[in-house]
Amino acid sequence: MSRIDGRTPEQLRPVTIERGWSKHAEGSVLISFGDTKVFCTASVTEGVPRWRKGSGEGWVTAEYSMLPRSTNTRGDRESVRGKIGGRTHEISRLIGRSLRAVIDYKALGENTIVLDCDVLQADGGTRTAAITGAYVALADAVSWAQKRKLVKHGRQPLTGTVSAVSVGIVDGTPLLDLCYEEDVRAETDMNVVCTGDGRFVEVQGTAEATPFDRKELNALLDLATGGCTELAAIQREVLAAVLTD
Amino acid sequence: MSRIDGRTPEQLRPVTIERGWSKHAEGSVLISFGDTKVFCTASVTEGVPRWRKGSGEGWVTAEYSMLPRSTNTRGDRESVRGKIGGRTHEISRLIGRSLRAVIDYKALGENTIVLDCDVLQADGGTRTAAITGAYVALADAVSWAQKRKLVKHGRQPLTGTVSAVSVGIVDGTPLLDLCYEEDVRAETDMNVVCTGDGRFVEVQGTAEATPFDRKELNALLDLATGGCTELAAIQREVLAAVLTD
């Protein structure tokens, strides 16, 4: 079976990650998964939220948002509506949890890193692109904090790498990294977040049309694990380059 | 290993489902999973949201909320704070999706059913109890609509049953149906929603402390499938009784 954009079922869309996209942020990345483009910045501030003060531990959190015309038809701004929608909340929380899974709070010390993931253009998989890009921005922000001695010597706040990909069953076939058109038609839709060593951080599978059985679930998990491994390799390669401030 | 409350790892807490708990709602249930108590009502209204008008199809949606003192320390009311938190949004959306998975929109016709799940007392697993109880309230509401001829003859809007349970890894052991104390200590936490025939509607696994591998994931899925099968049997039994208006 050939996919809408000519990919094989187990093929990712072209992935690009540009570091240093902002002159202000401590870490910043423009990531694209095909036509999905997400701008991720990591902002470091000394200190932690009130409920964590005096613990000696840091904090990492995330906010996700879509620009109004990142989609095919313009959506209202959440700032204008005066409230954040459920989907936005859900994805922001997912990104935050995913990145915290590879953070050693003690090593980070009482510093806070906020990841902002703003979708400039959406074509499916915005949350998985956001997690994958945010990890790179986070890694740059941690390096920045280490250079400025905000983070204590001799202990690495990052305990691993993290990336994410969507998988789904379309017309009975399990596919990796769904674009928007595939996502709309998927019977089952799953987002998987993995560490670089292939373990799971989040598994979120939803039967959109018909419930799925264990065999289908296994096929999807196999695809996702493979995709995350590829993404981890891309992250490593991108981070190998020295970033000049 | 013996659990905090003396259960074996694969044992559910005592489950009770009282139907007809409200004289106003078309379906209503007080469900308890141990000390977790959720009040679920199903409200039927003719007509559908604007974006669905003229489609000939119905709609099912859900709202979840916790009473301020359902927890150990009092939480602020979301109505007083003026906005709904991310967790509430996320769970409301999960309940809605889970129930829509067993609804035939065409058979429901242009009617809307809203499930309200209000947690009276929380001790872990509020979202899974809510889904399991809301299904029973939904079934009663559908019967009500059929008796009043709101729903066309000869076609069943419910395509199956749905129930949910939490599972998690505590001190290295996979456990079924976590109570609050276990939930807080879990390394990995998963909520699984299944149809009565054992297929998956939602799988949401989160590594709270350390990422989990495929083997652990499989152990959790096995436990959850067993738990949902038991819950489906309880639902069937409860619904077998005739409810007198």
Add this chain to the structure above:
Amino acid sequence: MSRIDGRTPEQLRPVTIERGWSKHAEGSVLISFGDTKVFCTASVTEGVPRWRKGSGEGWVTAEYSMLPRSTNTRGDRESVRGKIGGRTHEISRLIGRSLRAVIDYKALGENTIVLDCDVLQADGGTRTAAITGAYVALADAVSWAQKRKLVKHGRQPLTGTVSAVSVGIVDGTPLLDLCYEEDVRAETDMNVVCTGDGRFVEVQGTAEATPFDRKELNALLDLATGGCTELAAIQREVLAAVLTD
């Protein structure tokens, strides 16, 4: 004249008060006035709001809310609408004032007690049931605080008891404790809050259809005083039983 539900004009609906309905709250009660059911919890916290700090005096406040399907047709959640309606505000304030009328702030010390009154099922008189039930929850919370030595020895923070009832004129006849159908048809509607010794804490009378004269007002006050006396006896009786944590 016989009433809709067969009562005499000066007869209360059946009243039940179940204490200890929550395992978390310091005081908790499920109260019913006929088909009206209100869940009242009392939450004790050390400390007082900022404007009262250092005064040596405590504070008592209340929040009232109706579950969306506590009524005949489902109402929107105030948390979803993002603001609290005028009626909710008004009743929350009434409950708070009523309970503060029997509190000795000095004896309570710098502790705060919040009464949450959530209407599970409404059939008229929700605010009067809430006040009557909240008093019992408050009394249990005060006992709890005394046992834990939060409240200083030798001085009782409760200076009396408080209960409330509605009265109204329907088809020219003054009636006690209106159910919803009577309330809708009432020409005049009054809520009266009394202490156990028969004095008034609040008197709120409203001409719904036609203004009322002094004679009608007196008839309503007579009925209400009688009703509150009966409710005070029920409260005393219920509180006489020892509550085992």
Add this chain to the structure above:
Amino acid sequence: MSRIDGRTPEQLRPVTIERGWSKHAEGSVLISFGDTKVFCTASVTEGVPRWRKGSGEGWVTAEYSMLPRSTNTRGDRESVRGKIGGRTHEISRLIGRSLRAVIDYKALGENTIVLDCDVLQADGGTRTAAITGAYVALADAVSWAQKRKLVKHGRQPLTGTVSAVSVGIVDGTPLLDLCYEEDVRAETDMNVVCTGDGRFVEVQGTAEATPFDRKELNALLDLATGGCTELAAIQREVLAAVLTD
């Protein structure tokens, strides 16, 4: 006993009512009860709220607000805080109910009149001044609507007059029309709304410090009835003058 401002217990503060204070509004009044000054406008619009369309009946509603520096220390604007407080809600509702008590909806036809009562300077009794002034603005607005034939010929939408006054017990003495200093010290505080023929529209009594008995209640009602009779006379006299547009 002599009062703070030299009045006898049963004496009103000086009352002034200036009609025609706005060139835009269909009715407008600047009323003062001593140092309390409230600006009341009545705005007529054809049509009624959606829930009343096609009924052939009109609607009257009110909004009360205090300017930020109408009080001794500046209060935050409710528009800036983004929500209306409970007290504001409560008073707006009271004013609306009070005026609706003298409106014949059928005679008004499908027209809406909104009363805006903005407190320019507060010194106790703002709600009672607002009701008393709003009645005069309402009467002018009704005349305006009659002249423009918005209201059908031969039937008077106003079925009577309405005025309001506060009473309270200060140092054991019942007093009429409390100024702010008296209000703060009152053991019991009551707002009474009467029609011009001496019947009650609203009676709202609150024990601020100690519960009150029937005898005290009767003394307060006597005072209030007298005060409202005086206010009704002032309203009649003011309205007797022809207002030139």
Add this chain to the structure above:
Amino acid sequence: MSRIDGRTPEQLRPVTIERGWSKHAEGSVLISFGDTKVFCTASVTEGVPRWRKGSGEGWVTAEYSMLPRSTNTRGDRESVRGKIGGRTHEISRLIGRSLRAVIDYKALGENTIVLDCDVLQADGGTRTAAITGAYVALADAVSWAQKRKLVKHGRQPLTGTVSAVSVGIVDGTPLLDLCYEEDVRAETDMNVVCTGDGRFVEVQGTAEATPFDRKELNALLDLATGGCTELAAIQREVLAAVLTD
């Protein structure tokens, strides 16, 4: 050309400024530019916002609002809508900036003055009347603070006077101080804020219908400068009178 109200193009409407209009505020003014009436109060509080603490410098800010029926048709209250509109925000900011232009923060010391400008009746030029009136209220508030030694001896917090006026091109003719009817028909509309010595604090010109050229801009600036000079003279004269508390 004769204007709607008979003025010449370079003529202001009658201006009145009444000081001491509130018994509570430290400075208060009722200003009218023809039928435009704005009530301005200045509230002094010791201390400054958090971001300015410890700087030794004071702060001045402003809030502008229109009463719902200050205009020809009633507008919704911003408190009821739950948010402040863009126009209100914009004008509040303009008033604040205009008054801060004549404040020496060091001389004011760590005190805050809030100017509230509430439009009682609108007929064009509400923001310019507000600035002109607020200056007088501010001057009185500063005197008040000096008398009470809140402001240190020997240094004047006010570095000059400030006033404002609108100008516009109507049917090709530049006009001073537009009333509402002229404002609606203006091709170009400009608000100019000047110090008493004729320099500019703000110049805000907007082409409503057709862009304007440099010559037109110059003609408008000439008119505005003349108008502000006249207003400064009125302010001086009004402030020359002693205000008795």
Add this chain to the structure above:
Amino acid sequence: MSRIDGRTPEQLRPVTIERGWSKHAEGSVLISFGDTKVFCTASVTEGVPRWRKGSGEGWVTAEYSMLPRSTNTRGDRESVRGKIGGRTHEISRLIGRSLRAVIDYKALGENTIVLDCDVLQADGGTRTAAITGAYVALADAVSWAQKRKLVKHGRQPLTGTVSAVSVGIVDGTPLLDLCYEEDVRAETDMNVVCTGDGRFVEVQGTAEATPFDRKELNALLDLATGGCTELAAIQREVLAAVLTD
């Protein structure tokens, strides 16, 4: 005098305008004025807001926003705070007015174009870059609508071009196109919006530190007119290139 970044006083920063930056929007541009980068999209929808229906005329409006980390320190999201700040409101309104100045509503017909201007990186002059970029996106959106026959044949909805630039006085010297560091130090700050033929659409000058006189104002207007002429030339050049969908 040499400027921070080596420019002469009358020199613009490097300006780049990339068209077609979004695959979804009908017009889209990434514009940079030096390090200030704004992403502008133009969204066309058939129909107009309710208040304009049946007029045969179109509507153009704009929304401006800054990404949280577009600035040197991270700002809160307005969607999270639940309200839009005054500055955002003010700039959105300015952009909308500026673009409407070159729109023939009749020629546009009953279509709406929304311009979204999201600041990706801020270094002074974000509002002027937004207006200049939004014009190009608007021009592309109008062409798109013409090709699809949404806009009637034979009449051009755009009556001219529009661009904007900031000017200010820094250390006594008038400068064109201030970067952030200059903006912070400016005594006077002005934003000027011009049509391509050199006339003014908006002139907004503010004395930040000291009031400015007529001579200074003239110098700033001369600089701004020159800057806008240059920007108009760049716009023309960029639009000359054919954009392939």
